[in-house]
Amino acid sequence: MIQVARRSLLSIEHLQAPEILALLKLARRMNPLKPRPLLRGKRVILLFYEPSTRTRASFEVAAKSLGAITTLIQASGSSIEKGESLLDTGYTLRAIGADAIVIRHPCAGAPHLLASHLDVPVINAGDGMHEHPSQALLDAYTILRYKKTFKGLQVAIIGDIYHSRVARSAIHLLSKFGVKIILCGPPELLPDVATTLATGVRVTRHLEEAVRGTDVIMLLRVQKERLAGLKIKLSDYIARYQMTPARLKLAKRDAIVMHPGPIIRGLELSGEVADSPQSKILEEVQNGVPTRMAILARAVGKAR
Amino acid sequence: MKSRSCLIRGGHVIDPAARIDAPMDLLLRDGRVAEIATPNKIRGGADEKFDARGLIVSPGFIDLHVHLREPGQSHKETIATGTAAAAAGGFTSICCMPNTSPVVDSPQWVSWLRQPERGAMLNVFPIAAATRASKGAVITDFRELQRAGAVAITDDGKPILSDDIMREALRQSADIDLTIVQHAEDTRATQGCSMNDSPTAFRLGLRGMKASAEASIVDRDVQLAQQFPGARLHVAHLSTADALKAVRRGKRSKAHVTCEVTPHHFTLTDESVGEYDSNFKMNPPLRSASDREALIVGLADGTVDAIATDHAPHALHEKLVEFERAPFGITGLETALALAITRLHRQHAIPLSRIVELFTSGPARVFGLRGRGSLARGSFADVTIFDPKKRWRFEASKSLSKSHNTPFDGWQFIGKAVVTIVGGELVYRSQ
Numbered sequence: 218m219i220q221v222a223r224r225s226l227l228s229i230e231h232l233q234a235p236e237i238l239a240l241l242k243l244a245r246r247m248n249p250l251k252p253r254p255l256l257r258g259k260r261v262i263l264l265f266y267e268p269s270t271r272t273r274a275s276f277e278v279a280a281k282s283l284g285a286i287t288t289l290i291q292a293s294g295s296s297i298e299k300g301e302s303l304l305d306t307g308y309t310l311r312a313i314g315a316d317a318i319v320i321r322h323p324c325a326g327a328p329h330l331l332a333s334h335l336d337v338p339v340i341n342a343g344d345g346m347h348e349h350p351s352q353a354l355l356d357a358y359t360i361l362r363y364k365k366t367f368k369g370l371q372v373a374i375i376g377d378i379y380h381s382r383v384a385r386s387a388i389h390l391l392s393k394f395g396v397k398i399i400l401c402g403p404p405e406l407l408p409d410v411a412t413t414l415a416t417g418v419r420v421t422r423h424l425e426e427a428v429r430g431t432d433v434i435m436l437l438r439v440q441k442e443r444l445a446g447l448k449i450k451l452s453d454y455i456a457r458y459q460m461t462p463a464r465l466k467l468a469k470r471d472a473i474v475m476h477p478g479p480i481i482r483g484l485e486l487s488g489e490v491a492d493s494p495q496s497k498i499l500e501e502v503q504n505g506v507p508t509r510m511a512i513l514a515r516a517v518g519k520a521r
Numbered sequence: 522m523k524s525r526s527c528l529i530r531g532g533h534v535i536d537p538a539a540r541i542d543a544p545m546d547l548l549l550r551d552g553r554v555a556e557i558a559t560p561n562k563i564r565g566g567a568d569e570k571f572d573a574r575g576l577i578v579s580p581g582f583i584d585l586h587v588h589l590r591e592p593g594q595s596h597k598e599t600i601a602t603g604t605a606a607a608a609a610g611g612f613t614s615i616c617c618m619p620n621t622s623p624v625v626d627s628p629q630w631v632s633w634l635r636q637p638e639r640g641a642m643l644n645v646f647p648i649a650a651a652t653r654a655s656k657g658a659v660i661t662d663f664r665e666l667q668r669a670g671a672v673a674i675t676d677d678g679k680p681i682l683s684d685d686i687m688r689e690a691l692r693q694s695a696d697i698d699l700t701i702v703q704h705a706e707d708t709r710a711t712q713g714c715s716m717n718d719s720p721t722a723f724r725l726g727l728r729g730m731k732a733s734a735e736a737s738i739v740d741r742d743v744q745l746a747q748q749f750p751g752a753r754l755h756v757a758h759l760s761t762a763d764a765l766k767a768v769r770r771g772k773r774s775k776a777h778v779t780c781e782v783t784p785h786h787f788t789l790t791d792e793s794v795g796e797y798d799s800n801f802k803m804n805p806p807l808r809s810a811s812d813r814e815a816l817i818v819g820l821a822d823g824t825v826d827a828i829a830t831d832h833a834p835h836a837l838h839e840k841l842v843e844f845e846r847a848p849f850g851i852t853g854l855e856t857a858l859a860l861a862i863t864r865l866h867r868q869h870a871i872p873l874s875r876i877v878e879l880f881t882s883g884p885a886r887v888f889g890l891r892g893r894g895s896l897a898r899g900s901f902a903d904v905t906i907f908d909p910k911k912r913w914r915f916e917a918s919k920s921l922s923k924s925h926n927t928p929f930d931g932w933q934f935i936g937k938a939v940v941t942i943v944g945g946e947l948v949y950r951s952q
Binding site for chain 1: 724843
């Protein structure tokens, strides 16, 4: 087994619950409005092989709030276009003096490959259908702002779970704290094998069943292109799985609605739900910055 | 030991084709088996003598499924390096796949593979493409390919999906007694997949190939083969319980259906992929534990005809990429016997004679290789001598193959080839 740089963040699956709690505690001490120079002079490279708005901007703001120098490298306009391999790109960035590499990549496992060959911390900003650890951490951060503890919580995750790295990371994280997780979606987007991912996971095909009495509703984006290849029609999906005010009423009165974005109003959720007081969708984006400050501080800085 | 005659004394001969499993001496002369007799009965001298006490003397091993990468991909392997690795694994004959660059789809390329300039250390039997450039559209001239030396026909790596082409291939197979090898995969259902459809694939976020994509093609092929008495259908690297069932059905019917299983499929499961180790990525992929158990049953009960390696070398830089982008395939020539003895014989109590059969008379029958796979008098003097009790550690860095993409680096094994003799000449002797 090749050693992964100690402070890389590649997945939630391989984090221990105490490590997650420590990160969340550190995130609560971070405030983007009160910069702390924990990363002064450090070079954080944002290596993005896929388009991204919030994750990229969030990591960049987080790094700069800690005093780091950031450089963005995207697939187009770099040597990646000329056919440079992932590892050669990694070696090049190390030679330039990278102190950390934040990577977004369409292939599952790409951050793991990079981390196992570089002595530089690697932070997974989303790899294929695999994981999106910083999203799961900021979601946990958001949940804990409204719920005192994970203990006894029930979370419904609804939508295209099969293709979702957000769902995989969230399931791993919540499962580590004994949260009851109910997954809901059509079989094409939610195969039964999903229950094997972690303990405490159940699958239902009925939205009402998933939502009833739940504390947290996590919605996932549904890509129209993905539905196109499947048996399910868009109108059927909306009829069966769209989050509407009537369905939201089935959840606990203080239930919160979450979504990693970008949202498509009228598809996975109605406009009313998106704008309701129970919706914490924009707050998630906001919480992304202190969470990622904590991730970067753990990876590069001295803060513990 | 470049000599005209060689006496192998004191060994235990296992020759399933001749129903021999006893202490025997063996005399090779002028490239043929001259005599096989109970100990100390062979009279007269020999230019060379080999003491095989404590060792198994077997017909030379035959591998039905090897990628030698020539022509065109000699950075991965050459016929010289591939056959050197094969000799170290105890093989005396290997059949090479046509998915090279260019594809071996003409008599000229078949002849080219057999030229002495290629530097083969042992018998190389080319398998030629079923369709031009293996594109699945225009069928090749099987008769001409056979005349040039092709021992079978396949579009390996690219299955023959078209019913019409497969039907025509099997029809011709019946006419000229040439085996059609099918890589059974419905590629319409496996787009973008890099491992078996399984909990591990879901966990890693990788698209999974379903077992049904293999079984459905085997099913169809068996049904087509039944329409042409005398057609020979061989299922390459069979990997699932359902496909094995389809082969069993075919064998019960009048169809001539055979199949091979690789050492990695009877040893590993999809869980071994671990954290995106591309040395565990091959096609067909590693399957579930229940598939593996079914294959072991098939290997024991005779449903499976041969163990074949699907030796598929790739350069390090080709494999050291994102898992989904890494090419399929692993090396296997030097670990096949050791895996068979360690896993099948020691762990699952399959008799050594059955294992020898799977490496010798089994594969010889699949392609109809006359004079191979047996030590009966008059056979080619291809002999594998192995130590079924030898404990050793495989190190990929010491492999004779040009590539080291193996999942078995550092594995402890029981059983190793000691001497490999091809046409009466020693081509390998272990240190």
